[in-house]
Amino acid sequence: MIRRSIYVLFSLAMIPFFGYGQCNEELVNKSAELLKDYTYIKDIKVSMRQSNPPTTQRYSIILSRGTRYRITTINAEEYSGELVLKIFGQKGIMVVSNYNPVKDKIYKVLDYTCKSSGQYFIEVSFKDGREGCAVCVIGFHQKIPAWLEKLPMD
Amino acid sequence: MTNKVLSCVLFVFLWLCYACQEGQVKDTGETSESTGLDSLDHEIKNRGQIETSHAVPSHLEMSTLLQSLKLPYLPALLNSPDNLKLYTDKNFKALNLGVYGVDFGYMNVYGKGGAASDYIRAIKNLAESLEVGYYFKLTTMEQLAFLGKQDSLTHIMNFAYNQTDHYLRSVESENLSALIQTGIFIEGLYFATQIMKDNDSFEIMERIGVQKATLDNLLIMMGKYDRDALFADLTSDLQALKKEYDKIEIIYTYGDPIQKEVGGRLVVEDNTTSKMNITQEQQEKITEIVAAIRSKITQPQ
Secondary structure: OHHHHHHHHHHHHHHHHHOOOOOOHHHHHHHHHOOOOOEEEEEEEEEEOOOOOOOOEEEEEEEOOOOEEEEEEEEOOOOOOOEEEEEEOHHHOEEEEOEEOOOOEEOOEEEEEOOOOEEEEEEEEEHHHOOEEEEEEEEEEOOOOHHHHHOOOO | OHHHHHHHHHHHHHHHHHHHHHHHOOOOOOOOOOOOHHHHHHHHHOHHHOEOHHHOOOOOHHHHHHHHOOOOOOHHHOOOHHHHHHOOOHHHHHHHHHHHHHHHHHHHHOOOHHHOHHHHHHHHHHHHHOOOHHHOOHHHHHHHHHHOOHHHHHHHHHHHHHHHHHHHHHOOOHHHHHHHHHHHHHHHHHHHHHHHOOOOOHHHHHHHHHHHHHHHHHHHHHHOOOOOHHHHHHHHHHHHHHHHHOOOEEEEEOOOOEEEEEOOEEEEEOOOEEEEEOOHHHHHHHHHHHHHHHHHHHOOO
16 A cells, blocks of 8 residues: 555656756757758757746847848647747847737748847747747748848948 | 555655655746837846846857858867867866867868867867767767768767756756857857958958857856966956957847748848957957966866
8 A cells, every 4th residue: 555655656756857848859850940051059948837927038149230130939739828929129029029919820931031239138938828838949041131231331 | 554654755755755846837027028129128237137148159150250250260270189288277178178069160160160179089088078978969060070060060069968957057067168159159260360360351240249148147147157277267268358348339220121022931130230449459359368378277277
């Protein structure tokens, strides 16, 4: 009886350790695969419990003019949470989100061409405050587009 | 009696497991979903709530810019792997793990990965001393370098540096992470400022200027440990650099971004532009301070 109780309790105790098992390097690799010809530079792992209102986390990142960035997101299948990502530029103005509320669509791949160098903020949360685990990978492509070469360089 | 003891042990065990799980799920930004500018502005001022570890550009970004501008490869800029023996202190090992990462990135971007074996070994050596050697797969890296698989090598190295950063933070060794980031920052800036001496490039000048924001974030990270003599010394040097950076003016002109869906991807072109005002004198002063800090890091007394 005691032995069985110990086994049951031990099994229950182990659940939390495996609960976020997929929020790991495997998920980073899956997300990095979506970069294609972009060069991987950073990854952000996000895991959150269900919350109302949705919990948010913010990360500071430096982006450079003339650089194309690709930001990819992959959600762990075990959770219903889908990662919503927003990028805020200087003065706190939102420049892009991977979520289109009109279409109610979340894009896994977001390509962003930066025209002003500086500090940006990536804000992440899970749609509707659901529990989730996800990875966001950021890649870059240095090729300087023609439009940038035409800009005044004073 | 035995049952009671067992129950107590199991209760404590379960409680510990629950506590561990609490730590596993990040709950740092406990604010409600915010799209308002006021709220974000408030948090920008109070950066303690914003994760700044991603705010230092990767060891590769400056090198890629230099290569894309078709500037010549200058091996004299690299920190010799022979200097490895000088780094006996753990803090200097961390600083130079960042430095060698940039050096390696520079060599690899210029297609000199095949000659980078000494650098790969230096990186592995320092990483092992810091107990993060697991992330740097020496044999794989050397094979890729030998085969000239530049892209794969870049990916593996970037990945190793990022996983190192995640790991060090997870084991409360953020001080080492801050030092690696400082090494990356200073070495990248050292390359850019030295190359600017002989090349009048607006792109490089702008990239030097944008490090103003990086520097602010780095000072937040380093400032947490300034009770340590090395951190205090480096923070003081970075403050002197910040004094010069504060004179640089960056003007932003807001423009609405254009968004479209292309093949299932969201493609966004931002129309906010920036203009940087940096004088020759400011540039020279920054070059001088960066060279002095770099020398302290790579040639410890």
